[in-house]
Amino acid sequence: MRPLTLRRLLWTCGSLVALLLVIIVVALKLGAVPVSVTDLVMSLGRVAIGRSDQLPAEYRLIVFDIRLPRILLGVMVGAALSVAGAGFQALLRNPLADPYVLGVSSGSALGAIIAINVAPQFALATPLGAFLGAVATITCVYFLGLREGNLDSTTLLLAGIICASFLSAIIMFLMTTLSSRDQRGMAFWLMGDLSTPQTSDVRWLFLVGLVVAIGAIYTTAADLNLLLTGEREAAHLGVEVTRVKLVVYVAASLLTALAVSASGAIGYVGLLIPHAMRFLFGSDYRLLIPASALGGAIAIVAADALARTVVAPTELPVGAVTAIAGAPIFIYLLRRRMR
């Protein structure tokens, strides 16, 4: 019997953090404009000791004002989507659940489209509209998913799917009837794109939301292991099922809302990273949640680096890369399950 120990938890997370830092450095190096690794490491050093003004101007602009914020955004979005996916997979007791299965991405998209058409010059229109759209969807789906006053997994799933289709239909309608002037950006957003610039405040807000939501889900990690064996079983073992389901629902939905508001609906990451982490480290949610967060961050940063370099200088939306890489991985996982 080899149960999870704190030591194993910390070692695994530590290794993943180390891997993430390496990937970040590589991603900082890659891009349409070549940057040498030694220059990069020395610059990072200078920044760390506070001598950032000694860097050459375009270098600073490109690496630190363009690439680094984008990479940091990728880290947060990857972490948010993966933890949300893992959370929904436990809440709905369904391995095919991903962060968008409950309609959050469709609601966000609708909010974004409405915001763009109502206030096109306002820079924060898209993320704010997307976030509000997501919150509205989360609330509606919650009330539709109640059964005798409790969140029921099957009802919730059905409610989410129905909302998603309905909202998608409205989006289709709006996109064909509204002026196409602002629609070009939507195509990228729908695919999932990290190139939208964020102000520093927005990034801090995102980080705070991320930490709070992941923290909240993590407090239920042990409960989720039990919940996966059945709701009644979990209740008999001492889990406060109603409270746990509510916390996971709100936190995972919030994570999805944050990610989608910042970068559109990047696909496959929320679905596949939890499965990949289970494959590597087992299904214990106390390890799975931090592993998924870190694994998701690594995946998105890597995918975005590819998106920026594969047809340089044109930049692909990162969602295109995750879809192309994700589909074969998904098929592989399906086949393993069937055996």
Place this chain on the structure above:
Amino acid sequence: MSASDTRSALASRDAAAPAAELPRLSVEQASYAYAHQRRSAPMFTLSATSFQARQREVVAILGPNASGKSTLLQIISGALKPLSGRVLLDGVEIRSLGTRTRAQRIAFVEQQSQLVFPATVGEYVLQGRHAYGRALHLATEEDIVLGMNALAQVGAEHLADRRMDQLSGGEKQRVILARALAQQPLLLLLDEPTLHLDIGAQVDLLERLRRLSEENRQTVIVVTHELGLAAEFADQVVLLHSGKCLRVGTAAEVYQRELLEQVFSASLDVETGPAGRPRVSLRSRSDGAGPRTT
């Protein structure tokens, strides 16, 4: 020494000792009803039922389908709030206990258990220790020892590192039982545990439950519709029919031919076997005298 000899020896020993202890479990007039739709007349799934059980006792809640057995068990476990009446465990009303405390005192083995993601047997059994942990509920040394003990008690220590989806049906059920034992409960509840087992495995399980109740001083309550098993292994039988409790007592007291025939809608013969336990057999419908020989 055969199983039945041991039992009769123990029974006579208990009968000799003074029964000074408070009943471990006391079910007092518990009933339950629910309405399909609001404003329609409620349907009583269980009418006021009472019985008591002691430590080291095996109780069988017996009845055909839809007789309210599972409802009664859910009420005893504290998962359902009874419409009227109450359930006391060592004198304390179980509904007043928190979820955590309740999990430390009562263990419930459900009919079916599906696992969405594979876990190892060890991880699964350690889930039984959840109610004793804090924060991340990481397994302590004590938890591991108790988990291994629980596996040993069901004869499954060798399975500790296997994955749950690699086990046979019987092995899986033993592991599920081990998880319940890991909770170190006072009360062990099982809902139709013999449903998918063949007769050998059924006897195996019930003998094990008998042994466990003795060793761990637990009260074991088993919901079943198997007349033969209940007669053989239960110290007390609670007979339910269509939500009503018809009789509570020892097997010998409860197994009256007319009563059983009415409840189970079958032609039955009841005889008394060795050690005073009743034996039930089918009587064929065509002729009124004795079982048909083929």
Place this chain on the structure above:
Amino acid sequence: MLIGAEGMNRNRRRGGTLTLRSAAAALVLLAAGATFAYPLRASSESRHIPARLVVTDEFGRTIQVPQPVLRMVSLAPSMTETIFALGAGDRLVGDTDACDYPPAAKTTAKVGSVEAPSIETIIALQPDLVLATQLNRQETVAALDRLGVPVYVADPHTVQDVIESTARLANLIGAGDSGQALVENLRGRLDALQRQLSGVPPRRVLFVVWTEPLISIGRHTFITDALAWADAQSVVQTDKDWPQVSLEEMVRLQPAYLVFAGSHGEAGAPSLADLQSRPGWRDLEAVRAGRVVVVSDALARPCPRLLDAIEELARDLHAEVYPENPR
């Protein structure tokens, strides 16, 4: 029956995990702090340029353009063409993959596609000014804005707008003289067209942007205005800029001519024989009679070459006015 508690001295290791824990926490906090602290401290610094011209672009944005403008990046084909037409092509240091006219534009350093140019490539070219149109995404313009690069967005809706836009751009980049000459030439040609076509009844046309699905133009686009200068009127009159229209409706309206912008063989401009064999299309009078006009793709670009295309279209549609150029 109870298994003895063996290996209890694993407790000793507990102390070790505590230091491990604190070390890991410290590392993570340090890394997070460093990466987050940086962007807050480093603001996008303005370059120290002596002179700056404050200008309002056609989207209503106020920008500060350093003078003189020595390095320019264009994010739209029409802008590239306009710059070359103003004789400032030598100062263009970067353009998009779609910029293909004049031929010199193809050899200019590329910054990516119109929708998704590489911001860092643009920055690396150190432009004094970036030129964009409404073809570019708002996110691209916003990103460049945030990094302190002035972006001038042009948004012409009519042919006159195109000419004025050219004049404004010329003043902005210090090509005032060539700009004035160009603008006079363009205005002169417009006047000539107006004179030649006065009194001639307008032709009803269907301008085809895309065949499958059939997409035409709305009345607020500059293409509609361009058609008007060639004395042609689009049969499609909607407010949406690129409406998808039904073929049956076109058969009902029976435009006199079909107009394509782009040479034969490219996407959107099928050959006449091809059209005559397609169901639905062959029900159009214009197709049956061979009244399909293909003009240069400049008709779809709001730049000086638009005038060439308008004149070409005028000759094709009104053969009686221009007898010396039979088609």
